[in-house]
Amino acid sequence: MHKRAQVSVEYMAMVGLSLAAFFVIWLYVNSSNASIQQDLKVGFGKQVVTRLADAVNLVSVQGSPAKIFVEVNNPEGVVAASPSSNSSCSNVEIMLVMTAPDGKTTEVFSPVAANVSGDLSFLVGNPGLRRIQVEAVDFFGSPCVMLSG
Numbered sequence: 001m002h003k004r005a006q007v008s009v010e011y012m013a014m015v016g017l018s019l020a021a022f023f024v025i026w027l028y029v030n031s032s033n034a035s036i037q038q039d040l041k042v043g044f045g046k047q048v049v050t051r052l053a054d055a056v057n058l059v060s061v062q063g064s065p066a067k068i069f070v071e072v073n074n075p076e077g078v079v080a081a082s083p084s085s086n087s088s089c090s091n092v093e094i095m096l097v098m099t100a101p102d103g104k105t106t107e108v109f110s111p112v113a114a115n116v117s118g119d120l121s122f123l124v125g126n127p128g129l130r131r132i133q134v135e136a137v138d139f140f141g142s143p144c145v146m147l148s149g
Contacts (some may be wrong), residue, residue, distance in 0.1 A: 038100055044075035045108035048123075049094045053110035055134040056094070056145045060114030063143065067135040076127040079105065081120035089117040089144035096123065115139075118147030
């Protein structure tokens, strides 16, 4: 009987150590997963601003009345977008502000070669595939590119 008890204790010890190792590995993978998801969100944000900036540069070179539509995959966590006003045409970058899991924010931006106006506020809190119109216009006598959803 003594041998059976010893085998049982050894078996329980092996199972316990295996579970402990599995738990440590699971914690590591779980924390890495959150970091990777945030990196993916920021990557999607960079893709949005880069595609819009490329479209703005293309349309501004062609001049008024050039117009194209750009489809972008808007990521989750967008809390601000620029440009956000049609009243002026002085922005020289396209920017998204995104939240991070720790409550901080990340700014993702791309400079453009033309003055930009428009309203990208529809991207805030609205993830998914979005179609954005990029149009070259004459803004009170000066060239401008308008963005609208």
